[in-house]
Amino acid sequence: MSGIESGQTPNRARAAGFRAALFFAFWLAISGWKAADLPVGLMAAAAATWASLALMPPTGAQVRPRALAALALHFLRGSVVAGFDVARRALGRKLDLNPGFVTAPLRLPPGAARDAFCALASLAPGSLPVEIDGDTVLIHCLDIKQPVAKNLAAQETLFMRTFHDE
Numbered sequence: 001m002s003g004i005e006s007g008q009t010p011n012r013a014r015a016a017g018f019r020a021a022l023f024f025a026f027w028l029a030i031s032g033w034k035a036a037d038l039p040v041g042l043m044a045a046a047a048a049t050w051a052s053l054a055l056m057p058p059t060g061a062q063v064r065p066r067a068l069a070a071l072a073l074h075f076l077r078g079s080v081v082a083g084f085d086v087a088r089r090a091l092g093r094k095l096d097l098n099p100g101f102v103t104a105p106l107r108l109p110p111g112a113a114r115d116a117f118c119a120l121a122s123l124a125p126g127s128l129p130v131e132i133d134g135d136t137v138l139i140h141c142l143d144i145k146q147p148v149a150k151n152l153a154a155q156e157t158l159f160m161r162t163f164h165d166e
Contacts, residue, residue, distance in 0.1 A: 015058035016049055023048040056112075067162040074158050075120070078151065082125040089142060102139045104149035106132070107156060117159045121152060 024045035031037060089096050108114040118129045118137065127141040127148050141148045 012053070012058055016053060019052050020045050020049040023052075064162055067158065071155075071158040071162045074155060075124075078155070079124055082127075086125045086142065096143075098143045098145055100141065100144040101130075102127075102141055102144055102148045103136050104139060104152045106135050106137050108160065113159075113163060116163070117156060120159065121155060127152075 024041060027041040027044050031041065106114060108117055114132070118132065121127075121129050126143070126146075127139050129137050130140050131138040137152070139148055139152065
């Protein structure tokens with residue numbers, strides 16, 4: 001997601017192989033594992049790969065596997081905790097809500113990386129980024145007493161370690 005550094009060229013074949021594998025895995029996940037349908041899945045993955053390379057050429061950015069694992073674990077843990085919190089609030093006798101908006105600073109520069117991070121942040125139960133104004137994001141949350149901005153900053157740090165040069 002970061003730009004190509006001086007002297008570095010993106011490996012188009014590697015990017016194509018990675019994307020094709022992801023598209024084929026996605027196709028298998030939604031269509032099933034029928035052997036007769038595999039040629040259709042391979043053609044669909046090839047077409048999706050071609051379109052993705054045409055619309056979003058590789059940039060030469062590297063994904064750091066350990067940082068990706070840390071981000072995934074942080075996100076999964078946060079989603080489970082937030083999901084239980086939302087369920088507790090929704091199923092309790094008294095709605096324990098204090099909804100409102102919280103602002104949080106963003107360190108990612110405008111562009112695809114920031115957009116991807118905000119999309120990831122929107123998946124967390126109980127909070128939703130609704131607007132970006134400069135380097136600040138406005139987040140709607142079910143309880144403004146929660147450390148929403150602090151949690152978002154921690155997640156952004158992990159995201160930057162994974163996909164973006166700090």
